[in-house]
Amino acid sequence: MNGKRADRPDKEGAGLENSPSIVWFRRDLRVRDNRALAAAAARGGTVLPVFIWAPEEEGKWAPGEASRWWLHHSLESLGRSLRSLGAPLVLRRGPSREALLDLAGETGAGAVYWNRLYDPGPAKRDRSIARSLTAAGILAEGFPGALLFEPEDVRSGSGGPYRVFTPFWNRLLSLPERGAGPDAPNRMIASEKKPRSLPLADLGLLPRVDWAAGLREAWTPGEEGAVARLDRFLREGIGGYDAERNRPDREGTSRLSPHLCWGEIAPSRAWSEARRRASRLRSEKTRASALAWLRQLAWREFAAHLLHHYPSTVEHPLREEFRRFPWRRSRKDLEAWREGRTGYPIVDAGMRQLRATGWMHNRVRMIAGSFLVKDLRLHWLEGARWFWDTLVDADLANNTLGWQWVAGCGADAAPYFRVFNPVAQGERYDPEGAYVKRHVPELAGLPAKSIHRAGEAPAEAPAATGLQAGRDYPPPMVDHARAREEALLALAAMKGVKKRNRR
Secondary structure (H helix, E strand, C coil): CCCCCCCCCCCCCCCCCCCCCCEEECCCCCCCCCCCHHHHHHHCCEEEEEEEEHHHHHHHHCCCCCHHHHHHHHHHHHHHHHHHHHHCEEEEECCCHHHHHHHHHHHHCCCCEEEEECCCCHHHHHHHHHHEEEECCEEEEEECCCCCCHHHHHCCCCCCCCCHHHHHHHHHHCCCCCCCCCCCCCCCCCCCCCCCCCHHHCCCCCCCCCHHHHHHHHCCHHHHHHHHHHHHHHHHHHHHHHHHHHCCCCHHHHHHHHHHHCCCHHHHHHHHHHHHHHHHCHHHHHHHHHHHHHHHHHHHHHHHHHHCCCCCCCCCCCCCCHHHHEEEEHHHHHHHHCCCCCCHHHHHHHHHHHHHHHHCHHHHHHHHHHHHHCCCCEEEHHHHHHHHHCCCCCCCHHHHHHHHHHHCCCCCCCCCCCCCEEEEEEEHHCCCHHHHHHCCCCHHHCCHHHHHHHHHCCHHHHHHHHHCCCCCCCCCCCCCHHHHHHHHHHHHHHHHHHHHCCC
């Protein structure tokens, strides 16, 4: 290896120093901390920002419905920011290679800059496009920015990738911080040749039937919304994060995940500002709380690290023995889970929050995920695909790690025999039932002591509220204790097959 990156060719665009520069936006929808944009502005000449809609290039994992909604509004925000800097955003349809070469031909651009992606499909595509641009005499250069560290730069003592989080976390803390990137350019020069640009509506990102009222109420996509959310969390929330983060009935998390997912704020900025804020906190408890939030950023980094080194885990378990696990198939059960009709209030609240707002509290993601793969014993990929379509923060690496973790088949995963009890989890983390009442309104009249057992038809419910189990709210679709035993028997059977195969 000569140390050169595949997205940085030998040619340096000789003779094209003052030609236009294209900035290819993807999941880096911001003008601050954007190394590709800064490089284009610093090169001299005109700057051509472009976003290319090419979902077919991402195969089975093209953006889902909720992600498309977010993307539409984030592009609106980015477009306003770039116009204010003097270089309007150009919108094109894919294929990306042809769109970039066409734009370069129309404008005489001599360079294309972008910030790197690490998902297997896009990363492979980008390397191929870099070769095509280089062959056409165009400088092609990718920059870091989606992660705190490049996946290849974080290695274990043996030189290989990590598969356990704690040593990975310790390694991150030992590495020098990249720090926040460059500020937004003060001004950019737009091309005199006005390249054609599609209207944003022509990308067809918004749903034809408007189901997104809950998303509009819950979120402000775009860089300004991201900066405001981070600032508010660092002022008001980070000191109490560790105590509040598992309580879905409270606003105890940062809710930055969709902004990070779409690159509306750089993780390096979030990391460095959080560490700086932590250093100013007075008590050991609040400093530990800030560190707990930094660990969540590190889990995001760990997910990207794993997917980079084990790309097959998008659809296959990291632990090979789980290929033989006897998953059930039931369209009826899957639909009940998706629609929040399981008869377990904390699970149903989470699934309904997801449908309404495009987001689910992380503790409830674990509870709902465990219910799908262990109580119902349905394949973790069924959950991964549903989350992918319905989450505004659908990130392929995070989605893959999360589902393989809860299924027990991934890196540093929860043991398969660890089965979340949805009633006990609800009573512990939503003790007053406020979260359930918010998202399962038919249970709002139940007392706190009964609400997490609503499907069991508590004796006082009809007299107190008129609630009739089975009519107003479904009974539990499975008996948790029995489902747990069946899941453990399935695990034992899988291990038995493994042992026999070794003989």
